Amino acid sequence: MTAAVLGMPAAETPDPKPSCVDDPVCGQIWRWTRSEWFAEGSNYLVVKPLTILLILLLAFLLRYLLHRTINRLVRSTSESKIPAVLKPLRERIPTAAPDPEAIYPERRRQRAEAIGSVLRSMTTAVVFAIAALQILSELSFNLAPLLASAGIAGVALGFGAQTLVKDLIAGLFMLLEDQYGVGDVVDLGEATGVVESVGLRITTVRDARGVVWYIRNGEIIRVGNKSQGWAMVIVDMPIGFARTEEATAVLKTAAASVAVDPELAPELVEPPEVVGVEQITVDGAVIRTVAKTTAEGQLPVSRELRRRLAEALENSGITAGIAATRMFPRPAAPPEDPGTGQGGPT
Template sequence: MCNTDVVCSRVYEWTGNQWLANSSYWIITKPLRIIGIILAAIVIRWLLHRSIKRLTNSTTRASMPALLKPLKERTAQTAEEGQFIPERRRQRAEAIGSVLRSFVTAVVFTMASLLVFGELGFNLGPLLASAGIVGVALGFGAQSLVKDLIAGLFMLLEDQYGVGDTVDLGEAVGVVETVGLRITTVRDMRGVLWYIRNGEIVRVGNKSQGWALVVIDIPIGFINSEEAIGVLKTAAETVAESPEHQNEFIEPPDVVGVEQLTVDGAVIRTIAKTTAEGQPILQRELRRALTEALELAGLSERIAASRLMPRSAVPPAFMQPSEPDQREDGAG
């Protein structure tokens, strides 16, 4: 008899077959539960994947999604940077989205599989213990791979570098071409493409994030430093006020003064805070403008003369005779 089993009673009422009614739990109830678990897992996975995809696809907008915000404060973007989405943000979104989708799929289907095994009557205790042992063995055997993946994930979350950045990763110094969870590729100045495992990257020097500093040291010999500083400051301010370069300055340039003294005279330092993209252009332009300003002010010739002055001022009496003179004196 079916007693309190509703399905068994219904099947017996419909068919009048006692054996079929008693087997209804394994023929109908169990398969329906398993199908329900699988369908629920598929629906949950689809909903989570859709949420992740919508979150990562928001990078096509100008606003930064919360998922891709770095853990530390960054310099505010300029108006020009806000008008387009750089390649680095798109790649970060794809990589992080791929990791999250894979993680969600693994968790959801693992839980669904355990529920299905439970419905089939398997004892989950030994199964979980075996899975734990296998996981530990795989963890020991693939330590480097796990290290690379974890380092790559945190690199993406923290926005340490991205496609197009000029970075210093130790032996590899160049422009980042691709960023992945396991491998980062960097092309150096000679065109060599470096494949670097993320787990092997100990430190990162990023020359393309936020702002950059232009530092120009110009030797002025032994001329009046105040006069040279005035000429250099006027030239630097002229470059900062020019229409083609004024947007590249974050702060006005500053001639800080005498940076050091050498055997050839004083060295004047000029600094300017600029954008990372505009640093090489601005550095060349400032160097050209400062050099031309010294030449137009007539200081270049005085600088060259001042460097030669200490040598020409030595009295002839203190000069040692040359080797040919010594040989002639000895012969005489």
């Protein structure tokens, strides 16, 4: 006889337990909900979504912290006075230059921002690539074929875009090695002029005629930078057949006047020096004068030095002797007589 016939209350039928009740998460959810299907699917309905959400949150947090660190580094590099990251540039700046700590602020800013942009892109790619692999692993994807396919695709993309990769790598090393920057006068082969902008792929140069050149960094084989550190001014003055001692004394006096000029002295790293006779030509001797200047002061110092040397020679009368020599050149020696070995009649 059943309990209902005897008038006794029926016993409650216990809920079926899920097969994963020994699992901590599954057992706890079953105890909370008493739902077998929800407890058995808790790994896909609760655990994996929460794990994926946690991975994404950690990835965004890590990216934010890394970007903040890079931005702070870029800002301090742009605003500080020649930071340690620009040590190669600091070593090339002459100590006698006017206010060397304030040279090339725009150059430092662009260089720092370009390097910062590369670092931010690299950190974003690395962080989210690792997060994507972790998410795929949580979704029970087999990562071995995926990684192999990604490697093959990367090799194929590298071959297809090797010119772009070459430009980017060359631009990155150019920035890291501080080869040139905004405001520098550079010789890049066919293009020579002032650098207007520097990027990872393209360098923009404006030449003396105002033409803007866009040069891919991967195509730059050699760089002649005329603006880093100090520059040398070389002036060769012809003196004809005048006495070299007299001409040298005149040129030394003129060169000394340039060294004490209050407008030009700050641009001089070393005072002008008359080094002596550089060469002998058919028009007479040529005396060389050299001066070491700052990169920015090369042109004004060279122009003023040439002007004063020429005026000194003219005021001393040596220039008149040079003109007379050119107007009435000395007669050439007569050819030798084959029989006597002596020159012919004059």
